[in-house]
Amino acid sequence: MELTIFGAGRTVTGSSFLLEHDGFSVLIDLGLPQGSDEKKMGEDLPFSPAAVNAVVLTHAHIDHSGRLPLLAKEGYTGPIYATGATMSLASIMLEDSAHIQESEAEWKTRKRERHGEKPVEPLYTTDDARKALMLFEPVEYGERVTLSPSIWFEMIDAGHLLGSASVRFHLAVDGGEKMIVFSGDIGNIDQPMIRNPQYFTAADFVVMESTYGDRLHAEPKQNENETLMQRAKELAAITERTFKRGGNLIIPSFAVGRTQEILYLFRIMMDRHLIPFDVPVFVDSPMSVKATRVFSSCLRDDYFDDEARKMIKRGVNPILFPSLVTITDVEDSKALNSRKESAVIISSSGMCDAGRIRHHLKHNLWRAESTVLFVGYQAEGTLGRSLVDGTDHVTLFGEQIQVNAEIAVLEGTSGHADQKGLEKWINEFKMKPEAVFVVHGEENVSQYFASVLKNSFGHHAYAPMLFEHFDLLNDTIPIQCDTLLKEKVSSDLSDSVHTLAVMEDRLEDVIKRMKHSAATMNLTNEKKAKKLSDAIKRLASDVEFLVSKWDGDAK
Template identity: 55%
Template structure:
């Protein structure tokens, strides 16, 4: 029984794992890597596609499904098991991904021809995407699927996205039986529209995500069982505050959002905001500008069997949870361009969520330089992406070869996440009746995944390890590794240490400024410098006050 880690190993994107048992090779997810992950992991398959017997897909997001057409193109012909909603979403998402691959290759080949270089081929085409859909086999939550005489799988609602699932795979080999649980992406409690994550009860080996293993979600009423109403109200109010402030200045609210899942969640909050006239807002023009988002919204709006109780209650009253009168969906490219020449403020929701492709780049180009506009991020931004650069405070970014000043306000909508935070992951892992033999921590940044593995050892007493890209383990024959103490260092502590080093390095500069001001305190030319120094002094004072507060709080917690 061997497990191989072909993606999302000390990375967040590109999920791809293979379980080899009873003479079968079972592939769990086959996603595209994004941002820095793509440069490290690449797009090519690190195994021969024809050697895969069957594939299990946890959910439709491209970082889990995006290489399926490549898998089929290179020779895979087995069944792909997924829920009905995942299959329906993949039909539009893989076609869209293929279209992007072809368009980007066409653009690249124009440059290749001008440089006298040979043409390149797309990773896959729309024909490959269509062919891959023929291999999908639908399955239901709780249903046991027999993959062979000695291998079965059961899908469990992961609460992350419409149709998302965790996988419970039971294997019998040479008289030994083992249960492997692949978490997929574990959802946040009380997300709009979809059910909360369900907990597997038994496992020998667990492969668990760790996207937010090192932190708790901010925002009131988020991520806790039974807090859905509070979550909805808090997020709707956050949006109302941002929209009211931005519209008062005559700017646009631009929301980069994943076409599938996050866009529909934002629409749910906006519908609540308008229904309850928060901040007096009525008839706010909201544009969903993404052909894929529009198609996905239609699937969500008609998939009530996957809705949670709150969304079902609205549907029973005749209200669609994600549609409202002032919502306009845009598919035509000319209509999309016209948005940037409107005279009235608007809310523009567009993809891709990490700002790497799609129409969102045009909207950023036309709004980032405007101080009256606001860019609102609502999802994870991978390292190396345009979205991450903007969120991290870049003063300039390059879009379509043009340098754009970042003058717009940049906000992060706190508490909105399709991923469980640290507490949610601990609840999920604590639900097993007996402790698993071993836990493999995946789907986390290079500093987060190993830290979370060490944290599981300290907090829950679990044997845990964050595998590296391309590592494989025979769970019956190999001595399975655990996270070494050298890697069990809090990412936040590392950041704080780096900040302290920077402060120490800057101490001499501060002392020099003080001495120069003391010597020429009344020089008229130093007025501007004195103002800047005063701001610096105030910043240092705030920092020392915050550190003192943190110390008092820690001392108080330690003595409690």
């Protein structure tokens, strides 16, 4: 009974784990490493495809599925097990990923040929993606799937994405049984539309994600319906004030999952009469349109939350409504920016670094009457992050654009559980597992969360490194080293405290100046006044959080 970490060991992307037992090997996920993780892992397969007997896919996101076409390209012909919804989403995401691989290879080849160098081969092609998709076999939640005489597995809803799953393997050992659970990506509690995460309550070994293992989301309301209505009312208020100004509401959104959640909120808003039924909503992204069709084809009780199920039972599609228009044609997309009436435009990419959203930003950022609403995480260095951080101008298509539009953020829309959610997930096990392997997190985060599990809850927790191998029945599983972690955290904390100290004098000075001049300031620009007010409120909130966090951790 052996486990090898082929991806997401102290990294976030490229998830891949190989479980071997009694001569049978099963691969759990085979994601594409992205960003800095690509340099650590590379894109090539770190094992022979001939050594793999089966693949189990937890969900369709590319950081979990993105190298499956490469596996097929290199000769794998065994089954790939996934839920029906994951199969449907993977069919559009893997072909899209293949198209990107082909386009990038073509671009690099043209560049190399100008220097007399050899052409670049794509990592895989559209044909390779289709080969992989032919290997998929559907699995229902709760279904028992036998892989070999000594291995079977079952899936439950992970609450992260439509069809996402946590997986438990049962392995026959010496007349008994050992169980190992792979969490997949654990969903945020009270996400719109899809169900909350379900929980396994027994396992001998656990491999769990830690994406947000060091942070907390906004405090949820007492129940799911209250949280939903809070978000719906906030979105309705943003829509109403934008339309009153005569502007457009521009929503950069991830194509798969987040766009459909936003459509669900608009449907709720219309059903509850928070906004009129004729508010025009455009989804302008070919991938988003395809994903929306997949969601619409999967209207089953075991994918959706209570509110969405009530709508489905009434014969209502929870993400479609009469005023929704989906756009795939480029000319139709361009025509949106010639409209005189206000509209909601949802487009990708979610961080504004590519895609049609950049055209809509070019035509709306300069308009004080428009709003750009962010509904997902904005990574450091992205255009989205610059806008959220309050930049006054951006460059789009070589042109300087003044930022006059309202910039807003819809809180609480993360698809990943925060630290509390992860702790709840692991603490649902009635007996502590023999070992908990903490993966799918940045190095500091995965080590920190493993230390939390050990020190606060008594788990034998460890953040494994890439390519680390474990004989689960015979090896002594390492336990997270607090000394190393404390040194690293202490170093990071010292740097942060130094930065805070440097800012102390500047902050004191600006507070004095603001107190002195606030009453006489002539802020005739309403937008600038609101931006300044919002920035002060965010700073005050951050200081309150810092004080409470420091006091809590110091105790």
